[in-house]
Amino acid sequence: MDIAGARRSPAGLLATWGLTRLLLLLFVLKVYVFPGPDVTSDVSVIYQGWYDVLRTGTFPQDDVTWQYPPAAALAILSPALLPFLPYATAFFVLAFLADLVVLSLLLYAGLRPGRSLRGAWVWVVGVPLLGPTVYARYDVMVTAVAVAALLAGARHPRVMGALVGFGAMLKVWPVLLLVAARKRGIWMSAAVTAAGLAALFAVTMPGSFAFLTFQADRGTEVESLGSLVFHVARQYGWDGQVLLNYGSVEFLGPWVNVVSTAALALTGVAFGWLLLWRLVATRFEAHTMADAAFVAVLLFTTTSRVISPQYMVWLIGLAAVCLCFRASRMTVPALLVLLASFVTVLEFPIYFANVVASDGLGVTLLFLRNGLLVAATVLAAVELWRATVSAPVDEPAPAHPAQATDEPSETSVTS
Template sequence: MTASGTGRPGLPALPVVRAVPLVRPVPVAPVALWVVTRTLLLLCVFKVLVFPGPDVTTDVSVIYQGWYEVLRTGTFPLDDVTWQYPPAAALAVLSPGLLPFLDYAHAFFVLAFLADAVVTGLLLYAGRRPGKRMAGAWVWIAGLALLGPTSYARYDVMVAAVAVAALLAGARRPRAMGALAALGVLLKVWPALLLAGTARGRTTRTSWTAFLITALALVLLFSAAMPGALAFLRFQRDRGTEVESLGALVFHVARHFGWEGEVLLNYGSVEFLGPYVSLVSTLAMVLTGLVFGWLLVWRLRARLFTASTACDAAFVAVLLFTTTSRVISPQYLLWLVGLAAVCLVFRGSRMDRPAHLVLAATFVTCLEFPVWFSHVVASDALGVPLLFVRNGLLVAATVLACRTLWRHTVTEPAGAVRPLPTQRHVPAGKAAERQPSSARK
């Protein structure tokens, strides 16, 4: 704001208010970091640079490409137990066909890169608006770099793009949020949790109605167009305890005390097989049910819904699902990084510390897979501590995020002091004027 003359003699100078732009300019630093880190990721998945550990790109060049050959014939992989994904996952697997001038794997990596670019652009745009911040973009840029080439070697980055778009749209466009969440669910089930914290009333009714209608329409469309759209439910049910999960820590330690089980590739992942594995898997599912019971109680008791509550609740819900799951694959950290990034776009979000713990867990995840995965499989003196640290960080992030969400939406709003209905707020100056002269002396 600057002062200038009015141009008419005898009149005092009046202040001239300069227009403040609604959107701040794009900062150079996060864009530069994104360019550098993404160039390195592309060089790794294109095998120009050799990343330590097993080749993470074989899931694309072998498994995804095998599914691609089946899906393009008009049916789902009905005889392949590793197909454990909802029907819209076919879109992600078939998408490299959009770039016929590249081989399948290279086309997939380019599309994953583009999905990453979309998420980064959305977070940068949102962070520049009034009342928002750039911390979300920084979390996303750092998170994918810390996870390493796995970020581009799974289709989860595409699912994360849909989830981020849904949450950013939710504040003003609940119908779009519901439709995008439904698409996310049909890509990979976890985006159903995006609607856990929608504000009561019209927002919840609109978003959930759009979600149900879109999900039903997509299921009917895929079921009519391609046989076996829901076969993934049977294959997913038969999963065991994967070596990187929280429950697997029991068997990693038990192997040093004579446990007679073994580690094998089972249902598309490296799992423990042997005595008591089914018991631990059942307990994991029971624990998942219990934590979602807590989430339902939170939903019923929550009193305050702010602009960031939907993002915070989605982050908490996916943390609960991930930490208690029978499977904590490295790409699951992509989900958490994406949701943490959206939370930190909002200045009112209190999820900074859980988000930082997730970033730390993402870095340790890259160390345990792929860098030192052989030590994890062997349950040796390097692999077991790595898993304890990674899973410990996830547990700490989950507990802290749950506590923060409860405190700022249930406890503090319930204990807030409210003025009595008969009281009126009187400004201090007016109150002084109303006092008798004897009281003001």
């Protein structure tokens, strides 16, 4: 083992993380101005407005932009932990700390025997590719919970379940981490945690589940896969509009409902594929849970009616966990996600005006970003299927059913 090399790698990784995160903080604190619209206004205006309402003991029931599960209130209220700082500054500091937590978890996992620091490098490099948006949304906090859950799954299944349940009450998508979970304790812990939090918020704070109605009424957001239909249609005289609607910039007009319904149907197909995979998968290794979670979130992100820039943080975090395992097949999909993240910061915020106008540059960037996501999704799904369902090409089929038993491996303790 090259001990000196192992030491140099974490040192370089930490130095890179420190420099890039300092730059992100300088951007969100407006020491330097990042090109494009001000991405920090969500914190200083929207989040702080919600904070003022939540402090009164109720959810913002009349605000259609509140589209989050009840535990999201904890993220919005979290700047109260730093009362000596203005709200926005405190939020940015907490986002920075959540980023540090993810790095620490990936470093700890990557330095264990049989693991790799590739995952930590994916996180260190991937996050700054998204620009200051990553610290101006609470998604980095949710991602920290998801990363902790996946890394806890091998030795502490009930801890994983509790973290997944908590994460699902923060922003729903972490429930997809359970797609490859086989231990009953994980599912029970997740269900008990989620149900307990839901009941607690329902009893103590009015309007806990108003977000379900608001979320159902969303349309086709201008950065989504389905939006490409209308970006192209505008070149040929489509007479719809692009307006701020339900908290995001969406297309409104003829055929929008059809495309939104098609997106939901495509998400249903993705769910069906995941269910089929779960039924026929036979080989579960140490990295399978992370790989499957990455594929699941890729499927649901890519087919969603909304692909906000901060959604890429989820994918970077899960890709990083996958690459902590040397045997993971998700290297190329992870690289495609990193490329998509770089294109994302170009389409938002730098050239977002071009995207809204559906001009040549804006449409090209969206086709490129969404094309990279589609490619990553398809490739990751194929690799997951090959690794867990298809017969290994380098091993002969067992001659007798009695010989088909699995040898003791990490499988039995990691799923």
